[in-house]
Every structure is written in structure tokens, then in C-alpha cells.
Amino acid sequence: MGIATSDKPFTERIKDAEADKFMRASVAKAQDAQFQKRTEARRQLGHWEGWRDLSAEIRQHVIKHLPDYLEEFSDNVQKNGGHVFFAKDGNEASAFIKQLAIKKNVHHVVKSKSMVTTEIGLDKELLTIPGLSLMETDLAEFILQEDNWDEPTHIVFPTLHKNRNQIQKVFEKLGYDGDNDPEHMARFVRHYLRNYFMQADFGITGCNFAIADNGMINLVTNEGNADISMAIPKTQVVVMGMERIVPSLKEAEVLDNVLCRSAVGQKLTSYCTFSKGKEADEADDFYVVIVDNGRSKMLNTDFEPMLQCIRCGSCLNVCPVYRQVGGKGYGSIYPGPMGEVLSPILGGYQEFKELPYACSLCAACTETCPVKIPLHELIRHHRYVEMDELHLDHSPSNALLKAVGKGTSSPTLFNDAMRFAHIALEPFGKKTTPEDIKNLYPDGKINHLPAIAPKLAHGWVDVRDLAVPPKYHQNFRHWYRHYEEEEEQEND
Numbered sequence: 001m002g003i004a005t006s007d008k009p010f011t012e013r014i015k016d017a018e019a020d021k022f023m024r025a026s027v028a029k030a031q032d033a034q035f036q037k038r039t040e041a042r043r044q045l046g047h048w049e050g051w052r053d054l055s056a057e058i059r060q061h062v063i064k065h066l067p068d069y070l071e072e073f074s075d076n077v078q079k080n081g082g083h084v085f086f087a088k089d090g091n092e093a094s095a096f097i098k099q100l101a102i103k104k105n106v107h108h109v110v111k112s113k114s115m116v117t118t119e120i121g122l123d124k125e126l127l128t129i130p131g132l133s134l135m136e137t138d139l140a141e142f143i144l145q146e147d148n149w150d151e152p153t154h155i156v157f158p159t160l161h162k163n164r165n166q167i168q169k170v171f172e173k174l175g176y177d178g179d180n181d182p183e184h185m186a187r188f189v190r191h192y193l194r195n196y197f198m199q200a201d202f203g204i205t206g207c208n209f210a211i212a213d214n215g216m217i218n219l220v221t222n223e224g225n226a227d228i229s230m231a232i233p234k235t236q237v238v239v240m241g242m243e244r245i246v247p248s249l250k251e252a253e254v255l256d257n258v259l260c261r262s263a264v265g266q267k268l269t270s271y272c273t274f275s276k277g278k279e280a281d282e283a284d285d286f287y288v289v290i291v292d293n294g295r296s297k298m299l300n301t302d303f304e305p306m307l308q309c310i311r312c313g314s315c316l317n318v319c320p321v322y323r324q325v326g327g328k329g330y331g332s333i334y335p336g337p338m339g340e341v342l343s344p345i346l347g348g349y350q351e352f353k354e355l356p357y358a359c360s361l362c363a364a365c366t367e368t369c370p371v372k373i374p375l376h377e378l379i380r381h382h383r384y385v386e387m388d389e390l391h392l393d394h395s396p397s398n399a400l401l402k403a404v405g406k407g408t409s410s411p412t413l414f415n416d417a418m419r420f421a422h423i424a425l426e427p428f429g430k431k432t433t434p435e436d437i438k439n440l441y442p443d444g445k446i447n448h449l450p451a452i453a454p455k456l457a458h459g460w461v462d463v464r465d466l467a468v469p470p471k472y473h474q475n476f477r478h479w480y481r482h483y484e485e486e487e488e489q490e491n492d
């Protein structure tokens with residue numbers, strides 16, 4: 001059980017993503033639209049940087065006192081008549097919920113969208129129970145389930161890679177005979193799911209925030225399906241990561257505000273729900289499963305700030321790499337910048353060692369994060385761990401970089417490289433064109449390299465403009481040396 005979504009190599013996943021032109025266009029369109037909506041929603045809130053500071057302080061405070069708040073929350077859930085189970089990993093969490101479903105003789109399970117249940121592989125585990133049926137009730141997750149459990153592209157917009165014609169074909173397998181109008185298809189799904197809801201005897205939801213001082217669960221959804229998943233079944237199960245705690249309702253209110261504006265660019269999503277389970281005469285059981293699954297490994301380490309994450313997806317919506325490869329290119333249920341930090345921690349460096357390099361370190365993710373996680377710094381720290389501590393890179397690129405390191409550390413070798421760089425690379429350059437910015441490439445730019453050139457060099461040249469180095473007597477060091485000599489002469 002793990003967070004990986006593909007067994008294909010990283011390079012193969014990237015090629016598949018590059019070939020999916022519709023997905024890339026959809027991601028780009030969504031990023032652009034979300035930028036406008038997110039910016040306006042934050043502007044309307046006023047003093048956005050102050051809200052970010054406060055949100056970060058709340059999350060940092062909770063993480064610092066996490067054991068105390070978890071104990072307080074657990075005690076209050078039990079005072080309200082509920083039950084709490086602490087799971088050290090995904091296997092333990094899934095096994096507990098599976099045994100609970102067997103004990104309750106469950107037949108129909110409804111689930112609302114939850115990243116942590118996907119992380120622990122809960123759906124597949126429950127479906128091993130004979131006679132049990134399970135339904136993802138979030139519209140996008142429902143589409144993915146009915147399309148042979150297709151993998152999501154985004155943590156907030158999971159079906160971003162599908163067009164209306166593809167979705168229509170999925171619904172036709174369920175008996176839909178209408179057109180591809182989204183309103184008509186949504187009406188069909190609403191009726192289809194409502195019939196299933198009425199049979200449900202076991203409801204599972206995630207948790208945006210758990211409120212320590214009263215034992216309540218805070219859910220933020222766009223469709224209200226989570227509310228029905230809690231209201232109808234006799235047995236309710238909430239699955240949450242151990243870090244999703246807030247001290248009280250007032251902190252939940254702050255985080256709900258920044259979450260909604262960052263995730264979908266709205267003041268509030270359609271449903272912002274607080275629940276502590278049903279009253280004693282309405283339901284049999286209310287369970288909260290609190291999952292560690294590697295999160296405690298981040299405590300008191302350089303990666304601890306990642307526990308502040310509220311899963312808004314804002315970092316995905318500004319990432320230039322995510323714009324090109326979409327969610328599936330990452331091979332993890334957590335894509336984008338947040339996934340580049342989380343995946344190696346939760347899934348291991350061996351499985352996700354390439355992800356920290358799927359980043360330009362532009363820091364747009366850090367700039368937009370509503371709880372001020374220094375995402376690009378954490379991604380860069382993963383690179384230090386892989387290179388300096390684990391020594392995971394045994395490729396020609398590693399040997400090449402070591403050679404460059406030796407050369408640049410030797411004044412003689414470096415000076416020789418500077419002297420011959422223009423001569424060696426000029427044959428592979430071309431003069432500037434009218435499309436290039438005037439005077440940007442005075443000596444031309446390199447647009448091809450011989451096949452024998454190292455893979456690392458091709459990786460740069462094939463997708464970037466690389467200027468031909470200037471002639472030795474025109475480079476910066478040569479100019480600066482003469483500039484210093486002229487200054488000394490003037491001072492004399």
C-alpha cells in the first residue's frame with residue numbers, strides 16, 4: 001500500500017503527459033482562471049498578508065503542541081459519544097475500518113472526497129469484502145471510479161484532464177442516454193447517487209480540520225455530498241491526518257477563509273459543515289480514525305513546515321512545471337510542489353527520487369501558500385538529502401557535475417575553460433532572429449548539440465535558449481580585470 005499512482009518510470013510518465021494536449025490545455029486554462037479568481041477573492045478579504053501570517057501561526061502552534069491537542073480532541077470526541085482510533089500507518093487504518101465494516105455487516109458504503117483515504121488505499125481494501133459495494137460521491141471522484149478507477153490530475157479538480165465527451169461515455173455505461181451538456185449529465189448523476197445514498201449503511205468522510213476543544217469535525221465541500229454521507233448511514237467514519245487539528249472554532253474560521261479563497265477562489269465554498277456525529281437516538285456509531293502514516297517523521301526536522309499544509313492546491317495552480325505535465329506526471333496522489341515535498345517522505349526516496357528535480361525553484365508556490373510553507377526551500381533540501389546523504393544519483397549527469405565541480409574549483413582549469421568556451425561552442429550556435437529580444441544573444445544562441453553530448457547538456461539546450469559564451473577578451477572577468485587596472489591607474 002502506498003501513494004504511488006503509476007509503475008511507469010518518471011521519464012515515460014512525462015512523455016505521456018506531454019502527448020496529452022487536451023490535459024495540458026485544460027491545466028493551463030484552469031491555472032489562468034484560478035489566478036484571477038484567487039487574487040480577487042483574497043483582495044476582497046483584505047490584508048491578505050496578515051491573514052497568511054495568522055494562518056501560519058495557527059498551524060505552527062498546533063504542530064508544536066500536537067500531542068496535547070490530539071489528546072484533547074480525542075477526549076472530547078469520546079465525551080460526545082464517539083470513538084477514536086490512532087493508526088500508525090495506512091495498513092493499520094485500513095484494516096481497522098475494514099474490520100469495522102465486517103462487524104457492522106455493511107453492504108453499501110458512501111464516501112466523500114478524501115485525500116487521506118486515497119493515501120491509505122481504503123477503497124480497494126473495502127472492496128475485498130464479499131457483498132460490499134462502495135460509491136465515491138464527489139462528482140469528480142465518482143467519474144474517476146466509474147472510469148475504471150482512473151487517477152486524478154489535481155487534488156481539488158481531479159477530472160481536469162477529461163472533456164465532456166469522455167465523461168458522457170463514462171455515464172453511458174450507467175444508463176445515461178442524453179447529450180454532453182454538463183447540466184444534463186449532472187442531473188443524471190444526482191439522481192443516480194441519491195438512490196444509492198438512500199441504501200447506505202456506512203459513511204466515510206475526510207476532515208479539513210478537527211476542533212480540539214469540542215471534538216467537532218469541520219468539512220468544506222462544493223457539493224454537499226459529505227453532509228449526506230454523514231446524515232444517512234447509521235455508522236459514520238471520519239479519516240484524518242494527525243496534523244489536521246485546530247484549537248477552537250475561531251481558528252477553524254480563519255483557516256476556512258484562507259482555504260476557500262486559495263483552493264477555488266471563493267469567499268466560502270457551498271458547504272462549510274461542523275459536526276460531532278449524530279445524537280445518541282439517531283445513530284449507532286461515530287468513529288474518528290487519526291492517521292500518522294509517516295507524518296511524525298517530519299516533526300522536529302527541516303521538513304516539519306510541510307505539516308502546516310491545508311491541501312488547498314494553490315501551489316499546483318501557480319507551478320510552471322505542473323502546467324506542463326499535469327498531475328499524472330508526478331506518479332503520486334500528491335502532485336505539484338506539495339507532492340514534491342510529501343511524496344519522498346511518505347513514499348520513500350527510492351520511489352520518488354526524481355520529483356524534487358521536477359521544479360524550477362521559481363518560488364511561486366511559496367509566494368502563494370496561504371500558510372506560508374517555504375515549499376521551494378523544502379524541495380531544494382530534498383536534493384541535498386538525495387545527493388549528499390543518500391548518494392542516490394549514479395547517472396552520467398552526476399559524473400558530469402562532479403567534473404564541473406573539479407574544474408570550477410581550479411583557477412587554472414576554469415580560466416582555460418573560459419578561454420576556449422566560445423571557440424568550442426560557436427559551431428553549434430546560430431545568429432539571433434527577429435523573434436529574439438534585441439541584443440539578448442550578441443554571439444548567437446545554441447540550438448543543437450551533437451549526439452555524443454551528455455544527456456544533461458541536451459536537457460538544457462533542447463528546451464531552453466542557451467547563449468554562446470562571449471569571446472575571451474569580451475567576457476566579464478576579462479573586462480573586470482582591466483576595469484580594476486584602470487581604476488588603480490586613475491587613483492595613482
